[in-house]
Amino acid sequence: MFxxxxxxxxxxxFNTNEDCYNYLLKIKWGKDYQCSRCGCKESYKGRTYYYRRCRDCSYDASVTANTVFHGIKMPILKAFHMVFRLTAKKKGMSTIELGTEVGVQQKTAWLFKRKVQAVMKKDKDDKLNGDVEVDESLIGGYSSAKGRSTETKDAMFVAVEILPDGRTGNLALQHIESFKSDELKYAIKDNVSETAQIKTDAFHSYKKLSKEMSNITISYSAKGGAMEQLHKQIMQFKNWLRGTHHQCSSEYLFAYTDEYEYRFNKRNVRKWLFNDVVVRLMNQIPHPYN
Structure with a gap:
């Protein structure tokens, strides 16, 4: 493990393609082998060193078969370099910079990065616990629209754990359609444990939810002073989006919230991120470019 x-x-x-394939071999078949077609657990060498052939049905499977690495349009070494750069840099990279450093077109870098972002999505059971602060925000540039209008901007749900010493624990972000109470209720259920104690501002949607959710406490924001850590995370996400990626369409905002959430929640284990992402890429089904 690197x-x-x-x-x-x-x-x-990782100096050659062979180094990369050998790394994937240990992840996929290091402990045991099982044919994806017939379930047989015995095999022998396939057409190349990174193929395994089933002893029963003779199915010859590549180490990248049935993984996200299947069908990538570049040498595996370049894919490894992309994963390393995306995980080693604290704030990630824009696809223009990523493509330039690895030697591929920007579109190729963007397509592969989408695959990486897809595996960064958290598990449905991984929810915030303890004391949790919840708020919402708008994402987008300048708009003449007044209030919380989503006509030209995107709505985003934000929740953070507040540790006993006042520091921030884990973070949850979700792209939502509006600030209606039903939309916020489902966002809370998706990201926050039922046993958590939730603190929100006095926005009318939260006041409505507090009548049906007993774990919600209303607190007047005092211009952000009442939930300082939460508002700090909102500003940091916006700065990251502008500073690193420059812009993001509404269609793919969910992918960038997944990436930021993954980076932030694993900020104390950065040295393990490369291996973690590679293992995730190996344990999920292919994500075709189309």
Whole structure:
């Protein structure tokens, strides 16, 4: 298992395509083999060193078969370099910069990064616990529309854990359609545990929810002072989106919220992120470009 964010050490470990395939072999068949067609657990060498052939049905499977690495339009070494750069850099990379460094077109870098973002999505059972602050925000540039209008901007749900010492724990972000109480209720259920104690501002949708959800406490924001850590995370997300990626369409905002949430919640284990993402890519079905 590779760990660390040192580019020199990474280049020493992964110098050829063969180095990458050998790494994937240990992840996929390091402990045991099982044919994806017939379930047989016995095999022998396939057409190349990174293929395994089933002893019963003779199905010859590549190490990348039935994984997200299947069908990528570049050498596996470049894909590994992309994953490393996306995980080693604290704030990630824009696809223009990523394509330039790895030597592929920006569109190719964007398509592969979407695959990486897809596996960064958290598990449905991974929800915030304890004391949780909840708010909503608008994402987008300048707009002449007044109030919380989603006509030209996107609505986003934000929730953070507040630890006993006042520091921020984990974070949850979700692209939502509107600020209606039903929309916010489902966002809370998707991201926050039922046993959590939720603190919100006095927005009318939360006042309505507090009547049916006993774990919601209303607190007047005092211009953001009442939930300082929460508003700090909202500003940091917006700065990350503008500073690193420059712009993001409404269609793919959900992908960037997944990426930011993954980075933030694993900020203390950055040296393990490369291996974690590669394992996730190997344990999910292919995500075709189309």
């Amino acid at each position: 760990k660390g964010i040192n580019a020199i050490e990474f280049s020493k470990r």
